Amino acid sequence: MSYQHQYIDGTPIHFPLGKVVCVGRNYAEHAKELNNPVPTEPLLFIKPGSCVVPLDGSFAIPQDRGSVHYEAEIAVLIGKPLSRQPSAEEVLDAISGFAPALDLTLRDVQAKLKEKGLPWELAKSFDGAFVLAPFVTGDTFVDLTDIGIRLSINGEVRQDGNSRDMLNPILPLIQHIAGHFSLQPGDVISTGTPVGVGPLLSGDNLVIELAGQKGFASNVL
DSSP states (O other), X not given: XXXXXXXXXXXXXXXXXXXXXXXXXXXXHHHHHTTOOOOSSOXXXXXXXXXXXXXXXXXXXXXXXXXXXXXXXXXXXXXXXXOSSOOHHHHHHHEEEEEEEEEOEEHHHHHHHHHTTOOSHHHHSSTTOEEEOOBEETTSOSOTTOOEEEEEETTEEEEEEEGGGBSSOHHHHHHHHHHHSOBOTTOEEEOOOOSOOEEOOTTOEEEEEETTSOOEEEEEO
């Protein structure tokens, strides 16, 4: 996927699609639900742009690699270069948009990799592993510590979180990331998932939304 058919409130995105920087265990209750220790600093991993697909009516999940788990997340689109410990003001200026997204995980594969102390790419970076809804503009939310994210599946709310519960809030999180490696226009920060993750099945109908914004419906193939 490219940003060729993606929009920010109706305006086409002209950035090249970059990397997706993900944050593991950024909500304490989610770490606990998977029996993982709560990290003391951001746990970062990267998904390549090639794994991104649009949330556009339907999307497919792997059928032959065990359980596929959904993780609803607040995605942040970077619109200006960031590096070397940017200020909070520079980060705010670089944020072009926000969107709800699904960070998909092959949970059985991940468990086997973790048992062996191996990296997670096979479980996290497969084709279609990041499902991205359309963006709203970067100035949509006045308070970045109060952004709600909600996922409903088959009419039942499965995840209902808020950025206020993040261990690493959005602005200092992006400052931390940019202090370790450069962020470029078109990169996406996926800020972690709240409690309530679980298996996603073919035939499921879902709605994902940022609080106060339009919800997006999709079917799982």
